Amino acid sequence: MAETLVIRTPGLTTVQDLGRVGRSRYGLPANGACDQHSARVANVLCGNDDRAPLLEITALDFACTPSSDILIAVTGAPADLTVAGVLRPQWEPVSVRAGDTIRVSNIRQGLRVYLAVLGSFEADYLQGSCAPDTVLGFGTGLNTGDELVLPASCPPVAHPFSGIPLFRLHAPVPRLSSPWTIDVTDGPDRADFGDTGARLFAAPFTVTPQSNHIGLRLRGDVPRRVTKGEILSRGVPIGAIEVPAGDELLVLHRGRGVTAGYPVLAVVTATGLSALGQVRPGQAISFRHRTLDQAITAYRAQRNAVDALRTRVHSAFAALRIPVPVCS
Amino acid sequence: MHNNVVITDCGDSGLIARAVGLGTEEGWQLVHALADALDAVQLSGVHGLVPTYDTLLVEFDCTSTDHDTLRSILWHEAARFASAARRTREPRRFVVPVVYGGEHGPDLPEVADQLGLTASEVVDLHTGSDLTVRCLGAPAGAPMMDGPPFPAPIPRLASPRVRVEPGCVAVAGRQAVICPMPSPGGWPLIGRTPVSVLDLRSDPLTAYFPGDTFRFVAISPDEWDDYADTPLAACHG
Numbered sequence: 309m310a311e312t313l314v315i316r317t318p319g320l321t322t323v324q325d326l327g328r329v330g331r332s333r334y335g336l337p338a339n340g341a342c343d344q345h346s347a348r349v350a351n352v353l354c355g356n357d358d359r360a361p362l363l364e365i366t367a368l369d370f371a372c373t374p375s376s377d378i379l380i381a382v383t384g385a386p387a388d389l390t391v392a393g394v395l396r397p398q399w400e401p402v403s404v405r406a407g408d409t410i411r412v413s414n415i416r417q418g419l420r421v422y423l424a425v426l427g428s429f430e431a432d433y434l435q436g437s438c439a440p441d442t443v444l445g446f447g448t449g450l451n452t453g454d455e456l457v458l459p460a461s462c463p464p465v466a467h468p469f470s471g472i473p474l475f476r477l478h479a480p481v482p483r484l485s486s487p488w489t490i491d492v493t494d495g496p497d498r499a500d501f502g503d504t505g506a507r508l509f510a511a512p513f514t515v516t517p518q519s520n521h522i523g524l525r526l527r528g529d530v531p532r533r534v535t536k537g538e539i540l541s542r543g544v545p546i547g548a549i550e551v552p553a554g555d556e557l558l559v560l561h562r563g564r565g566v567t568a569g570y571p572v573l574a575v576v577t578a579t580g581l582s583a584l585g586q587v588r589p590g591q592a593i594s595f596r597h598r599t600l601d602q603a604i605t606a607y608r609a610q611r612n613a614v615d616a617l618r619t620r621v622h623s624a625f626a627a628l629r630i631p632v633p634v635c636s
Numbered sequence: 637m638h639n640n641v642v643i644t645d646c647g648d649s650g651l652i653a654r655a656v657g658l659g660t661e662e663g664w665q666l667v668h669a670l671a672d673a674l675d676a677v678q679l680s681g682v683h684g685l686v687p688t689y690d691t692l693l694v695e696f697d698c699t700s701t702d703h704d705t706l707r708s709i710l711w712h713e714a715a716r717f718a719s720a721a722r723r724t725r726e727p728r729r730f731v732v733p734v735v736y737g738g739e740h741g742p743d744l745p746e747v748a749d750q751l752g753l754t755a756s757e758v759v760d761l762h763t764g765s766d767l768t769v770r771c772l773g774a775p776a777g778a779p780m781m782d783g784p785p786f787p788a789p790i791p792r793l794a795s796p797r798v799r800v801e802p803g804c805v806a807v808a809g810r811q812a813v814i815c816p817m818p819s820p821g822g823w824p825l826i827g828r829t830p831v832s833v834l835d836l837r838s839d840p841l842t843a844y845f846p847g848d849t850f851r852f853v854a855i856s857p858d859e860w861d862d863y864a865d866t867p868l869a870a871c872h873g
Binding site: 331333334337338443446493495496545569 | 671818
């Protein structure tokens with residue numbers, strides 16, 4: 309009989325990965341974890357492939373119970389992680405015994421928590437990814453009693469003195485704080501906004517409740533397009549800051565449709581997009597202007613830190629004789 | 637000489653190449669040829685190509701490649717374009733039944749008013765010629781076509797709909813589209829087809845590709861059930 313992870317309290321949780329890459333030419337958005345950095349780190353802490361399926365837990369409390377001994381890692385927004393009632397650290401591997409309940413509660417400051425399991429779990433795929441696509445109607449939320457099949461188990465990694473964290477792998481933990489500072493570079497249509505483009509940086513914007521993984525709507529002193537004329541539909545990147553008619557800015561996120569017809573004032577940086585994946589409706593965002601070089605340097609530093617973590621994880625797992633999963 | 641394309645940075649992980657100084661047809665061929673070329677070289681880190689009418693968006697992982705590398709590939713391919721053999725894939729033609737107006741095309745009267753035409757003249761223009769698919773776009777692989785030969789561009793709706801039903805046939809600007817999946821939309825709806833546009837389990841997802849053509853045929857609301865759930869793939873002709 310297959311070992312499983314049984315969902316006890318589903319909250320708002322989906323099976324997720326880093327997204328559906330290489331399909332935008334066919335009109336499919338990438339989707340995938342809104343906070344790519346936290347999702348990537350969760351898998352790396354479990355020795356998994358970066359693209360392995362994991363859980364994205366949004367805002368609400370979540371609980372599950374494995375039928376075998378497993379190793380997990382929980383990243384993303386600060387939350388209370390308990391295993392069998394004992395508080396355990398985020399951003400480190402955590403050993404879980406068969407039958408113990410894993411609980412994630414009191415998600416705060418940010419919005420999304422990621423839970424990865426060593427060896428991952430079986431997931432449905434569409435066009436190369438298990439990431440939900442709400443437009444296609446693929447990948448629904450988990451329900452109470454759902455069972456995820458666990459292909460691998462992990463013998464308990466026990467410390468002689470309980471309660472002392474076993475791992476100190478120093479994962480790169482992003483700073484999550486409101487008001488948020490989100491880095492952007494100039495967009496291809498910056499000139500269309502004339503002097504009003506500077507408004508993007510003049511005062512904070514507030515995230516409205518009509519915000520999701522497709523895009524965030526922001527209220528504030530919005531820049532205005534000063535040129536006229538129709539724009540033929542064209543590709544718009546994840547992170548594009550568009551200014552439709554009306555009083556709101558639109559920031560496209562991972563579920564964005566690949567084409568649009570609005571001018572693009574600015575583009576959120578790769579590190580900024582992960583941070584933006586944690587912003588809650590009602591919170592304020594200040595945009596900070598970066599050059600391309602600054603943005604690329606920041607993202608490479610973030611990814612280098614994850615690469616270094618991957619090396620430390622493999623060393624630690626080898627020392628503890630934890631089998632590193634072979635993921636497809 | 638690189639004067640047929642302008643390349644603009646589009647964030648730390650993107651570039652946009654826009655065809656310039658070429659006709660509509662040639663500019664469209666150029667941006668799709670550039671996308672084909674990037675597809676063919678399988679450059680590490682390139683994960684998104686969106687060629688549309690006159691632009692190509694390239695999205696990439698800036699830890700694996702960079703703007704300069706992509707810029708030089710695009711320039712090289714654009715310079716080659718004039719001499720290179722053009723794409724040879726044989727286009728397919730889809731004949732698509734549409735119920736125009738009424739509940740199926742609630743914006744038909746307004747579109748007719750804006751053009752100074754009658755509703756049936758709008759339908760005649762929409763059904764009167766083969767429309768070329770220029771790209772697959774939002775939402776979900778929608779076939780984005782050249783618009784019919786209307787006398788003027790069509791403005792988008794002042795207030796976009798929260799939900800547009802699958803099969804809705806819409807026009808905006810100088811473009812035409814069929815909406816394949818339920819989604820929000822700001823384009824005026826002039827009709828709806830009963831055929832099933834997408835098969836989610838097929839790979840590639842769509843039966844149509846850029847360069848294929850659609851010919852719309854008006855049917856009466858009574859004929860809806862005759863075509864309901866027919867896959868679009870079965871409508872070529």
